[in-house]
Amino acid sequence: MGRFESTAPWYARYRPRYPAELIERLVAAAGLDGASRVLDLGAGPGHVASAIAGHVGEVVAVDVEAGMLAQIGEPNVRTVVGPVEDVDASWGRFDLVTAGRSFHWFDADVMFARLPLVTDQLALLGDSITQSDAQSRVLAIATELLGEEPPKPRRRFYRELLAGSPFSDVEEIDVTAERTWTADSLIGLAYSTSIASPERLGALQEAFERRVRETFGDAEYRDRVSVSAVLGRRGDQRLEP
DSSP, X not given: OOTTGGGHHHHHHHSOOOOXXXXXXXXXXXXXXXXXXXXXXXXXXXXXXXXXXXXXXXXXXXXXXHHHHTTOOOTTEEEEESXXXXXXXXXXXXXXXXXXXXXXXXXXXXXXXXXXXXXXXXEEEEOOGGGXXXXXXXXXXXXXXXXXXXXXXXXXXXXXXXXXXXXXXXEEEEEEEEXXXXXXXXXXXXXXXXXXXXXXXXXXXXXXXXXHHHHHTTOOEEEEEEEEEEEEESSSXXXXX
């Protein structure tokens, strides 16, 4: 079973979507239109691919988990089951390549050797769970039960990663998103992650749910987080306004 195979239904239902404003600003910054092709890496259930599909001609969504890709229903999104490291010049040219909350799973050396063969622009999208007290606390419960360290933020990592890559002309687009959580939705969010998937928790799943419900009770928790798209361009590829 793959790392995310057991998380697909939880991921599709409980992972926060990318704000429409963020997608619209990324589309404008990358100069996309109805004729554009986009390649979405580590697409999961299509949170990036589906959001951007309405702005472009075609999206190719790639993921190793067929169950994740099966959640995508947009007619102009073509799915490919397989490792993202397989991308090469035979895939054709793309106006933008995207990766939402996923690039840290890839072999960066391979990707930065291959992606310049298919695109001049790469956007890494995501947010940091450390901005959300509720998300941080629920994943801390899971990692404590598993005897592991809580996850660390990755947004700065994405900026630094692109700055040292062939896509070194970096622009960061930030949008503030408001979210509301309950104990149930926080449990669903945790189950959507590789950190606290039902498969990983195993026999600890019941204890995890009990701890979360004891911690959060019946209250709703609201937070405001910054969601970003870190857009890198090759060389002097910045688009004129």
